[in-house]
Amino acid sequence: MPIFLILVIAQNGLPSSKRILIFAGAASKPATEEVVRIFQEKTGLAVDLIFGGSGFVLAQMKLTKKGDLYFPGSSDFMELAKKEGLVFPESEKVIVYLIPAINVQRGNPKGIYSLKDLTKDGIRVAIGNPEMVCVGTYAVEIIEKNLTPSEKTKFKKNLVNYTESCEKTANVISLKAVDAVLGWEVFHYWDPERIETILLKPEEVKRIGYIPIAISKSTKDKAGAQKIIDFLLSPSGKAIFQKYHYLMDPQEALRFTKPDTPIGGEYFLPPEWRTKELKEMKK
Amino acid sequence: MEDERIEGDEKMNFRYTMMGAAGSLFVFYLGLLFSLLCFASGKGFLDALFHPHTLFSIQLSLIAATSATFFAVVIGLPAAYALSRFEFVGKRIIDTFLEIPMIMSPIALGASLLIFFNTPLGEVIQRRGIFFVFEVPGIVLAQFATIAGLSTRLMKASLDEISPRYETVARSLGSSSWQAFYKITLPLAWRGLIASIILSWAKALGEFGATVTLAGAMPGKTETMPVAIFTALASANIDKTIVLILILVVFGLVTLYGVRLTGGRRLYD
């Protein structure tokens, strides 16, 4: 608590030094940190990063009424930020694309090679909490639209946890807490020693995800914030993300899916997946 | 006459300063709660208040904290007795080890437990015995791990207050070691022990890091109140966050106060 106060005071105490503040989802931390470092070297502008769960940092941005950019781990939270009027909708840009996939422990000890394999007896599966983690919502859509009702029931029986953030979804594989998750294809690169990605069949991928960025309405330096967005979209910026195995343009993404798969957009979560009913389902 | 007055002023100064410190702590925490109340808006507030999930989380929190405290006492009280009364090889090491949960951040503790269940021994326990990872027993285990060291230490301190001489006399008069403990030491240490237990229970109730890491944040299954608060904040749902915080605080304080009222009556009057 005292440290938080000191940070706030410190930030308040430096209004003149033009520092740009980005509230970022932790999902893209390594790539984002490098990009920002290079940006600072190139332009000499100072940038501060606050990482955390996408929703968590949104709450912080909301409560402190500070920040120049919001860079969540997925589109859902950007939709929420737009709905609450916390960002300029027209400033939103897509930075990278994400493909949902199955992630298993390295070596695939439980032999999971397809979506249907997730319904096998004795498999422990986790997905992101669909109400707050977008990779979770995507997972639900994939289950709903690809499995038969009996397969769905079997899947739900194997579902042991809703993870509370994007990184946690990858973590539970690294920590071997579950056998498989429905996460992003890029998880493998986050922890190659421990996470393997099993790609879904192209027709199984119902939606392509993306990581957006937008300018926060509490910004005091719109031009500076725009500079960062421009840098992220520039070839040098893109090259850095590519280094971290993110997919940089729609064409790359569509290679994993069918040509008419939508990018982003909203999926209406069926009520049964809402947390309150899940308990009854498991009974 | 003047000396008396000055001394009187000094005394009052001292008194006011000390009391002022106590008062400002109270104002500090009260202020926090107040700001929560002010920030909350009507609709989201009521929604979250009467959500069945909230009730579930409250129940789960109370049951888990009580269970964890129960186990902490069952193991901790004999351990505290041994540390208090006996001399043995390795006593100081064990005593220092009790500080581990206090040094380790809760998330570190939870991650260690998670990793343990990946070892061959951990897997055997889960397969043959109880499943802890992402299950309710995991909550109890995580909370137990967090509070066990502290509660043992506190109970040891309470037992230290009671002279071993009483047990010696009781034994010379014919009581076995067990009887001496039960009839003499335990009643005499009662108030201190109760205070230790209450403190441990409160800590278990508010435990978050280890719980969420080991037992997960499954609403309707393993979502205790602190976990629910985090989840609400992580969904940027400020209203729900505030409501849950207030509910946790109210429930916690009411329970603590109630126990203090009833537990405190076991005195020798």
Place this chain on the structure above:
Amino acid sequence: MIRIEGLTILFESFRITDLHIEIEEGEFHFLLGPTGSGKTLILESVMGLHKPKNGKIWIGEREVQDLPPERRNISYVPQDLALFPHLRVKENILYGIKARNLDLKTYEGYVQTLIQVMKVDHLLERYPANLSGGEKKRVALLRALAPKPKLLLFDEPLSGLDPSIKVEIQQLLKILHSSFHTTTLCVTHDFEEAYVLGDGITICIDGRIEQAGKRDDVFLRPKSRKVAQFLGAKNLYRARVLKKEESLQRWVLGVNGLQFSMPLSLCRDPIEVGKEVDLFIRPEEVMIIREGKPLKDSLKRNIFEGEILDIIDRGRYHMVYVQTMQGKIPFEISIPNYAFRNLNLSIGKTIKVALREESLWVMS
């Protein structure tokens, strides 16, 4: 009968080896020794709190060294009494009987008698916190006696008491002992306590038994200078054996030129002419001669002239400090008040002292 054989205790810096103590049935026995001599450790070993390295302990017919304290049929009154604060006086007293599952009815009469003797019947419903120091002592004694133990263990029973209460409790202990004859082992550093109450005494200094025996034996006939000094022997002198008078059957000893004469029969240790010995006589056994009063035979042989250096009023008796003219030997003389009044003494006065020869004691 309590017997301790070959008790060896090695604990921290204490080394107690091969201890032998025998206490007869009904005897009030004192284990006397300076503070830090290991007495409490011995007590704890007898109790069973401390496991000795070696040795056997018998309480009555039973060999108890391997039994835990609760099975040895003893009672223990520690120095700080340790009355159970959360139990009433009544419950404290009955604790031993209940703990041993004894039939309350059989003991009722006995306990009632004890309560009357100790005068605590108006305190039964109180809690120990509301008792005075003396009352606490009485309740502690009661608690120890109630279950009729085979052995009663005291640790410094009279320490920390106001002098008036000390006398009261001392009386109480005497009465209790003569009424109920509980075998008692009492540990203390206060030799006056041991003198008033003790039947038998064992003196333990630095972990070694220096002397054991009946009270008078030990006090009047200490075996060594160490023991004598511990027992507060005041008139203790280094003497040389000058000659042996065969015809009179007496030894003549010299201290600084002053000659003492004592019968051969009183010298237990073997001594010979030329040897250096310790000579000692208790202050109570030195008389100041009143002119004109007839003298007993035992006093006639050792009369010396001396000057009174100091007189100290000790309340119940007076201490008179005298130095002999010849040899300048200091004597401490203890005179009870009734005798003192008849003597008309003052500092500087020259008087004659007579030593009771049976009370002369020689240690080699």
